[in-house]
Amino acid sequence: MSRELHAEGGNPAYPPFQWCGDEEALELYALGRLSPEMEEQFDEHLLVCHACQDRLEQTDSDIATMREMLAQRQPAAGGLQWWKHLIPSFTPRPVWAGALALFALAAILVPQLPLFQPAPVDVALSVVRGTELNASAPGGAPLRLRIDLTELPAHDRYRVEVVKAAGGVVLSSEAARQDDHLLASCEGMAGGSYWVRLYAPGTGGQLLREFGLTVR
Structure with missing residues (x-):
C-alpha cells in the first residue's frame, strides 16, 4: 500500500477519506x-x-x-x-x-404508511320551503355531508344512505343529530348522479328526506 497505516494505538497517516477504495x-x-x-x-x-x-x-x-x-x-x-x-x-x-x-x-x-388524505369537502344538503335542494361535489374527494334536519321528527340518530342514480349503494351508516343537522362522512366518488337519503333510525326506518347530489 502506498500510504502507511497505523494499527491500533497509533494515528492515521493521512486525512479522512483518502483511503477510499484502499x-x-x-x-x-x-x-x-x-x-x-x-x-x-x-x-x-x-x-x-x-x-x-x-x-x-x-x-x-x-x-x-x-x-x-x-x-x-x-x-x-x-x-x-x-x-x-x-x-x-x-x-x-x-x-x-x-x-x-x-x-x-x-x-x-x-x-x-397511510398516504396523505386531503381535507373533506363540506356539502350542504338543505331544505328551502319544504323542498330538498340538489347539491354538487368534486369527484374523488372525501365528502362531509351536512344534512338539514329542520322540521323532522327528533331522533338521537338517523340512517344515511348514498346510492347511485343508476343503482348501487355507496354508503349506508348511522350518524348522530347535532342540533338542526347531522354530519356524515363519505369516501370520494366517481362523477355521476347520486341520491342522498335520510331515514329514521333502525332497519326499515321511514324515508324522511332525499337529496340529489351531482359529482363532477
Missing part, C-alpha cells in the same frame, strides 16, 4: 486493527460511500471464508487450535451497518 485499509478495518480515531473516520466515510460498503462486504466475506477453511483443518479435538490466532474475530461495524439497517427498514415501512 483494500488494505478496508481489511484492517474489517479485522478491527485500526486505531479508534481512524475507525471512527472509516465509520463516517462508509455512511456515504457505497463503493467502500460493497468492498467491505466482500472483504468480510473473504475473511469468513478463510476462517472456515482453517477451521476445517484444525487438529483433533483437544489439540492446539493455532489457526484462531491468525485471523481475529470481527463483527460488522456498528455505525454504517446500523444506518443501512435503518434505510432498509424505512424502505419497508414507508410504502405501508
Whole structure:
C-alpha cells in the first residue's frame, strides 16, 4: 500500500477519506486493527460511500471464508487450535451497518404508511320551503355531508344512505343529530348522479328526506 497505516494505538497517516477504495485499509478495518480515531473516520466515510460498503462486504466475506477453511483443518479435538490466532474475530461495524439497517427498514415501512388524505369537502344538503335542494361535489374527494334536519321528527340518530342514480349503494351508516343537522362522512366518488337519503333510525326506518347530489 502506498500510504502507511497505523494499527491500533497509533494515528492515521493521512486525512479522512483518502483511503477510499484502499483494500488494505478496508481489511484492517474489517479485522478491527485500526486505531479508534481512524475507525471512527472509516465509520463516517462508509455512511456515504457505497463503493467502500460493497468492498467491505466482500472483504468480510473473504475473511469468513478463510476462517472456515482453517477451521476445517484444525487438529483433533483437544489439540492446539493455532489457526484462531491468525485471523481475529470481527463483527460488522456498528455505525454504517446500523444506518443501512435503518434505510432498509424505512424502505419497508414507508410504502405501508397511510398516504396523505386531503381535507373533506363540506356539502350542504338543505331544505328551502319544504323542498330538498340538489347539491354538487368534486369527484374523488372525501365528502362531509351536512344534512338539514329542520322540521323532522327528533331522533338521537338517523340512517344515511348514498346510492347511485343508476343503482348501487355507496354508503349506508348511522350518524348522530347535532342540533338542526347531522354530519356524515363519505369516501370520494366517481362523477355521476347520486341520491342522498335520510331515514329514521333502525332497519326499515321511514324515508324522511332525499337529496340529489351531482359529482363532477
